[in-house]
Amino acid sequence: MPSSPLAIRIAIIGGGLAGAALLRGLLRHPHLTVDMYESRPTFRDEGPGLSFTSRAQGILTAIDPELEYCLDRAGAVSATTEIRVAAGPHVGREIEINGFGESCKKYVSRQAFLAEMLNHVPPHMMHPGTRIASVTELPSEQGLLLAFADGSTKKYDIVIGADGTHGFTRQLVLGTDESLVKPHSTGFWGLPIRVPLQRAQQLMGTRSLDPSNPRHVCWIGDGTTIIYDLLDNGNEVQIIVFGKADDTGEEDGLSEPSWAKLFTPDEFREVFSSNSIPVCQGTIDLILSVYTVQVAALCLLEHHPAPTYVAENICLIGDSAHSMLPFQGASISLSIEEALLLSTLLGRLSSKAAIPAALRAFDQLCRPRAEQATRLSAETGLLIAGRAPGIGLNADLLQHHLRHKFEFLLNVDIEAHRTAAVSIMDQLLGVGAAWP
Ligand SMILES: Cc1cc2nc3c(=O)[nH]c(=O)nc-3n(C[C@H](O)[C@H](O)[C@H](O)COP(=O)(O)OP(=O)(O)OC[C@H]3O[C@@H](n4cnc5c(N)ncnc54)[C@H](O)[C@@H]3O)c2cc1C
Incomplete structure (x- = not known):
């Protein structure tokens, strides 16, 4: 079927959690034509399980109301969090953290959740076993040319790098500085x-x-x-x-x-x-x-913090933008925030000329949060490994330092972020804010 003249062609490189969540968000906008490429032969992610706070479950619903049911269909278990000291003078003491009350989080197998998320995606949009070899900018604003490992090519207007910690798309945005590109x-x-x-x-x-x-x-x-x-x-x-x-x-x-x-x-x-x-x-x-x-x-x-997650019409999300220590479950929380904000902004595109404004608005809003999460995850890692300087295994100090650490993710007002992102995009385009 020929695409309409207004259709905007988007390639997502990488079919992990970040790519899949974004794909679900973009599906809701019929003027966007989306392909998701995954180098592995199937969409499999056998990594560790994932946790979703009730706020993160709300973000999934905002991406697509169906996604929250995917958690249940994937066998998610609601559980209460319990943190205790396992060694040293305060062995056995419980550490309480604000906001982690009764059955506050759902824990799910990432493979089962990914399978549920992709269950109803039209098969023609998903391309497993397809490694992207390179992306080249075409002259005269004709878009981007994707080259596949078999030598074939295809044109797109936007490329989203969701290819993880070791992916190549980070280099497309950040250039050749290895200290920025490599983890x-x-x-x-x-x-x-x-x-x-x-x-x-x-x-x-x-x-x-x-x-x-x-x-x-x-x-x-x-x-x-x-x-x-x-x-x-x-x-x-x-x-x-x-x-x-x-x-x-x-x-x-x-x-x-x-x-x-x-x-x-x-x-x-x-x-x-x-x-x-x-x-x-x-x-x-x-x-x-x-x-x-x-x-x-x-x-x-x-990764070291990046000065930007976007180029003119290329954007990084998930671990390709910000690999971090996994200790707050922050990576997945951020990835779904990013999927929601990016799909909201790209869903508002009425012309290809507006693409850079949408991507820059995404960068302005999401990058500072990811930097904060990276820093807090690193601090949390030292705390929960009993290795924070001056704190070690002292239960009182651990309690003091861990109690509020998780709040910036737990308390995110995602609707306010959505409104802010749209308003930044409109300012960059020189139009009055019009949201919702
Ligand atoms: C031990 C451990 C425990 C963790 N625990 C948690 C946790 O509890 N909570 C949490 O939130 N996070 C946790 N994480 C982090 C979490 O796993 C990552 O943040 C998350 O998987 C990143 O998702 P992503 O989609 O950005 O990248 P990935 O899952 O890495 O997906 C990238 C995809 O891109 C594909 N790809 C790469 N290159 C190409 C190419 N050229 N062409 C096509 N496809 C390509 C890859 O095959 C891959 O499938 C943990 C990580 C580890 C190692």
């Missing part, structure tokens, strides 16, 4: 595993993993964190353990950061030796029953 080591590593409920209960006990009283539990250790919760309607247990190495492993600051941190089983057990909480030791036993020869954890990377 760097943080010294943190993480190891997520998922196991059936009964198997986890055998080693961790039934009290900690009770489907009738689901809890998201976080144990703050000496340089380590152990987190567990229930997914898949309570049938599965997700465990993520984190550690903080004393150095980042980047000796000269120029070499490529490592992707993995390897331990022998004995070395791994030793990392958690100061944590004698039975459920935590059960968690380590469980991990070592999976990794019997070598334990391979993921090195956690982050």
